[in-house]
Amino acid sequence: MKPHVHFREIEGRSPGYYALLGLLGLLVGAGLVSALYMEIEGHWVTGMNNRIVWGTPHVFAVFLIVAASGALNVASIASVFGRLQYKPLAPLSGLLAIALLVGGLAVLVLDLGRPDRLIVAMTHYNFKSIFAWNIFLYTGFMAIVAAYLWTMMDRMGRPYSKPVGLLAFVWRLILTTGTGSIFGWLVARQAYDAAIMAPMFIVFSFAYGLAIFLLVLLAAYGWTGRPLGEGLLRRLKNLLGIFVAASLYFVTVYHLTNLYAAEHTGVERFILLEGGIYTALFWLGQVVAGYLLPMAIVFSPLGRSRGWIATAAGLVVLGGLAQMYVTIIGGQAYPLILFPGKEVSSSFFDGVVADYAPSLPEVLLGVGGIAIALLAVAVAVRVLRFLPEDLRDELVEAQAAAGGGDGSGTAGGERSGGAAPEAAAAPGSAG
Amino acid sequence: MSGTDASRRRFLAGTAAAAAGLAVAPGVLLMPLAQARRAGEPASSDVRWGLLVDTTRCSDGCDACVRACKEENGWEGVGRPKTDAQWIRKVKVRDPRTGHTQSLPLMCQHCKHPPCVDVCPTGASMKRADGIVLVDKHICIGCRYCMMACPYSARSFVHEDVRDQREHAPRGKGTVESCTLCVHRVDAGRVPACVEACAAEGGGALVFGDLKDPSSEISRRLAAHGAEEIRADLGLDTGVRYYGI
Secondary structure (H helix, E strand, C coil): CCCCCCECCCCCCCHHHHHHHHHHHHHHHHHHHHHHHHHHHCHHHCCCCCCCCCCHHHHHHHHHHHHHHHHCHHHHHHHCCCCHHHHHHHHHHHHHHHHHHHHHHHHHHHCCCCHHHHHHHHHCCCCCCHHHHHHHHHHHHHHHHHHHHHHHHCHHHHHHHHHHHHHHHHHHHHHHHHHHHHHHCCCCCCCCCCCCHHHHHHHHHHHHHHHHHHHHHHHHHHHHCCCECHHHHHHHHHHHHHHHHHHHHHHHHHHHHHHHCHHHHHHHHHHHHHCCHHHHHHHHHHHHHHHHHHHHHHCCHHHHCHHHHHHHHHHHHHHHHHHHHHHHHHHHHCCCCCCCCCEEEECCCCCCCCCCCCCHHHHHHHHHHHHHHHHHHHHHHHHCCCCECCECHHHHHHHHHCCCCCHHHCCCCCCCHHHCCCCCCCCCCCC | CHHHHHHHHHHHHHHHHHHHHHHHHHHHHHHHHCCCCCCCCCCCCCCCEEEEEEHHHCCCCCCHHHHHHHHHHCCCCCCCCCCCCCCEEEEEEECCCCCCEEEEEEECCCCCCCHHHHHCCCCCEEECCCCCEEECCCCCCCCCHHHHHCCCCCCEECCCCCCCCECCECCCCCCEECCCCCHHHHHCCCCCHHHHHHHHCCCCCEEEEECCCCCCHHHHHHHHHCCECCCHHHCCCCCEEEECC
16 A cells, blocks of 8 residues: 555643643633723723724734735645645645634624624625725635635545635635735825735735744644654745745835835834834844744754744744734824924824833733634644644655645646545545 | 983993894804705705814914814713824924924814725715715724724724713714714704804804805805815815815
C-alpha cells in the first residue's frame, strides 16, 4: 500500500486538553460578561467616547476578520494554485477561517450600542453601505467555506472541490476588500480615504492568517505528539516571511504617498513622529515586532527552530494588533480637518488629539473573541477529522506526487484514481 | 385737564403699540419662513431647508444657540464632556498666520450627499425629501459607522441612560443622534430653536429658510452676499452655509 495521509480526530482526553478548554471557556465567559456590562451601563464605562467611537473591541474584531480570510490561504494554495503539499493542511485552514470570522463578528456585534437589535441588521439594508455588503460577504464566506470543507472531507463533495475552492478564494479577496474599504472609503478622515487600504488589508490578511495558522498547527502537533515535517514548516515559515515583507511594502507606499501630499503631512507627522503611543506602536509594534523581527527570524538560521518559528508567528500577531490599533484608533485620534490651515478649538475637542485609553471590559471582550475562535477549533478537531495523523515530509511529498490524495488538490483537474486513498474524513479511513 | 388726558392717551397708545409690536414681531418675522405640514403628510422635495450662519454677527462669548438647543431637545449632559452628547457647539477658528479669530456654531450640516447616510448599514441614517438628515432611533443598531464618516463630528453616541427626554426629540442609549434642524418645529411651521434664540439673545446671525425658494430670505441673502460650505472640497453640498469664513 502506498503511503498516504490519514485524518483523525485528536484524542482529547488529557488533562492538558481539558485545561485548555477550561481556560478558553473562562476567557469567553469574561468577554460575554464584559459585553453585558457595557450594554447595561452604556459605553461611558469604556475608554470610547464621541471622538474615539471605535475602540479596542474593533482592534480585535477587525484583526480577527482580516486574519480569518488569510487563514484560508493555505487551502487556496492547494486547490487554486495546485501546490499539493499544502493539501493535508486544507481542512484546518478552512476551519480556522470560519472560527476566526465567528470570533471577530462576535466582538463586533457585542460592541454595538444595541446588540439586541441584530435582527434589524438582518432585515433592514442600505445597499450603499459597505457594512451592509459585509453582512452578506461574511455570512456568504462562512457558507462557502463550510461547503469547501465538505468537498474536502466527504467523498461525495470531492468533485466540486476545485470550483468551490476557487469561489472561496475569490470571495475572500472580495471580503477583505470590503474590510479594507470600511476605512478606505471614509473621505472625512486624513488617515483613511485611500484606495490602497483594500489591497493593503488583503496583504495583511495573508500574513495574519498564516501566522495564526502556524501557531495553531505547531500547538496542535506539539501537544498531541503527532509528527510534523520540517519541510512543510519550512515552506510555511518562508511564505510567512514573504507575506510580512509584502505588508511592509504596502505600508511604506501608503506612508510615502501621504508624505508627498502637503495636506496629509499633519497626520503623517502624528503617526510617524509625534503621536506618543501611536508612534511607539507604529514603529516598535507594527514595524519592528510585526515586520523586521519576524523576517529576521524566518530568513535566518533561527528559522530552523520550531520555537523561533512560533516566536516569529506570535510577533506577526502582536504586530498585527499594533497595526490595527494605529490604523483604527490612531486614525480617529488625529483631529478632523474642519478648516484647512486654521486652528480650531471647542468644547467638543475639535482640533486636538483625542484621548483614549483601553478599558478592561473592552480588552476582555476582544480577547474573548480570540478565545471563541480557538475554543471552536479545539472542539472541532476533537469531534471531526480535521488534522492529519502524521505530517512527515515523506508522506506529504508522496501524496502530493500521487496527485494530492483526492480531487480537491489537483491543479489541472486530473484525478489520481487508484493512487488516491481516502485522505479526508471518509468513514473508516482513519484509525 | 384735557391736556393731561391727551398726553396720557398718547402714552398708553404708544405703550400698547410697542407691546403689540413686540408680541407680534417674531411671528411676522417668521411667518413667511415655513408653512405647517399636516400630520401624515410626507415631507416635500419642493423645499430644501437650509441655514445661513453670518459669522460676522456671531460673537465668541455667546452660546445662546447651544443653550436653546439643549433646552429644546433635552441633551443636557451629566458632566462627562468626552461622552456627553453635543448636537451643536461653538467652534473658535484661528488663523495662525495672522491671528484672526472667528467664532461659529457647528452642527449637522444636513448635506445633500451625506456620508453618514451612505455608510449606515440599516438605513437608520436618512435624509428627508426636504433635505433634513435624521437618525431613525428605532433601527439604529449603534455601530457608529456614521460617526466615523461624518467630516464635522456632528454626531454623538448616547453613552448612558437618558433622562428628561422631550416628547418631540426621542433619544436612546446605544444609538446615535445629532441636530434634527428642529424638525418638529419646522413641520409645525416654526424655525429651529437656535435660530429663534440667536435672534432674541444673540447677534441675529442665523437665517433659516427654503434654499429652493428664490424669494426666501436665506436665498436672497445667499444670492446677494454668497456663503461658504465647511469642507466644500468634499462636494457634499451642505444645507448649512457660512458667510464670512
